[in-house]
Amino acid sequence: MQTTGPEKLPGIRHIIAVGSGKGGVGKSTVSVNLAFALQRMGYRIGLLDADVLGPSIPGMLGLTTDQPPGFDAGEMITPAERYGLKTISMGMLSGDDKPAILRGPMVSKFLKMFVGSVHWGQLDYLILDLPPGTGDTQLTLAQSVPLSGAIIVTTPQDVSLKIARRGLRMFQTVHTPILGIVENMSTFTCPHCGKGTDIFHGGGGERMSRELGIPFLGTIPLDPDIVTCGDQGQPLVLEKPNSFAAQVYGAIAAELDGRLQAQSTSALKQFTWTWETNAGAPAWAESAGRPSGSQTTAIGFRQRDARTLSVLWEDGQRQDFDVRDLRLNCRCALCRDEMSGLPLLDPKSVRADITPRTIVSVGNYAISIAWNDGHSTGIDTFKHLRALGASRAAGVAEDV
Known part of the structure; x- marks a missing residue:
């Protein structure tokens, strides 16, 4: 199965940023499970952990962090591969306990290396898991990477929504299309009585999408299995593909793919x-x-x-x-x-x-x-x- 349209980078059809102005909203979890949901649709997927200072992707994929990636004959970095997903992360270079203490220019240098010096091969989608905020990382990627668009992740409560708006506006400022909003950690359903509870309120992401005229991609439930699978290095979409949450990720992936297929092709290539x-x-x-x-x-x-x-x-x-x-x-x-x-x-x-x-x-x-x-x-x-x-x-x- 192939996506349409010109390549954003040699061999890569679409580059998608998953971001939010706020930390703790589950961007990495969404990035990982969205990547595998797209993979289950038949696409070739790469995942770039752009949170250089706080990488979490290796743990969610069960990757070892004490073996730095190798190089191919052309001196390009060979990405790690897990469950058929190609991945690169600062966590592979620094280990679990060693912090990456870097100034802004060095963060930008590593990001550019992860995009341009990794042998990604042929990909339909490269997913970028961004850190919180609207600083060096976001600006570096917006300036140096031809993004197909961005997904904004938020939780339902007002404080998260307000900060997510800032992240959304940042992408709009640099002309990155907003592909949609995802509301994460929504309704929790008690496994014993079956009663649903909106722990962080509910409907905030969908309300924000209506107010801003931005597509709403879906609501991901607050499901303990999502956390457990991530901690065990076995993402939910792979471990429990028939679960309600996995089906939601699948629906979000299908909606995202449909929007990109219909996206205008008039945009300029990088030159x-x-x-x-x-x-x-x-x-x-x-x-x-x-x-x-x-x-x-x-x-x-x-x-x-x-x-x-x-x-x-x-x-x-x-x-x-x-x-x-x-x-x-x-x-x-x-x-x-x-x-x-x-x-x-x-x-x-x-x-x-x-x-x-x-x-x-x-x-x-x-x-x-x-x-x-x-x-x-x-x-x-x-x-x-x-x-x-x-x-x-x-x-x-x-x-x-």
Whole structure:
């Protein structure tokens, strides 16, 4: 069974982030069981434990942590394999008791290594189990990995829902599609009397999905067997496939797969574009534009001439940018004060013949330009580009 659409990375069709702004909501448990539910549908699955500082995937899969992964002939890391699932985790490198004491840049380095330096082979889905929060890990993945989308996990109580909203908004900010919300640890059914109890309240995840207009993927019960199976390294979906909870995971996997099959294929592939030679130029699919599309999702870039960058938006609009104007409007910390927003860059210091050397896609939401004056620290988000183009067009109209 094969998924449709282009590969996100060589050999990988879909990359799914499982996240939440809050810890303790069961992201790892959802990631593991969702991975095996998709596997039971006939797909080839990989699981990346992106919680570098607090890895829990090895324990849930029953993997030993005292044997670091090996390398293949091409010096790529060989992922561990358990029940047919390919896995990589910091827990395999650090052991059970040794903490990973790392600053942000090193966390980002390990994440990029786990994605790009692991011999994943052919996968239909690579599931990323994220740590809590909206910090370095989430931003690194959003900028360096072409995510197909994110799943937000929450528990029903208000405190979890409020923080999960922040995690959801973070993904929306970096143009990662929200594939749906999962409510975990919902109703507990007493095995003796059969009475259901909403220990953490109930229906909060579904209510949030309605309020935000986000798909609701399903409600996972508070089932002791989920915990027991995870602690024993034998995930519930494999150990008790006929249980109610396992069937819920199966339904969530089917819903997720259906949404991805129907997902728009107009999104750009990742690119590194050399401006002078036009090598590596991204796609330009003018026919794919539609009035109902997003105003801040770029579906095409091209060089109209040596000094003009054209951007095609999903709503069918096209904007042209003078490249020197883009350089003057750089929003990095060297060119604009981060607190006040006031410009630091002196326009007189930017040469008249400034041009890009390379333009590189940044996740699903921005581009980064390396200029021929040596400047390369700026990131132009699609939202910023659209607003800049609109302000320039308004200025022209006023002049006329």
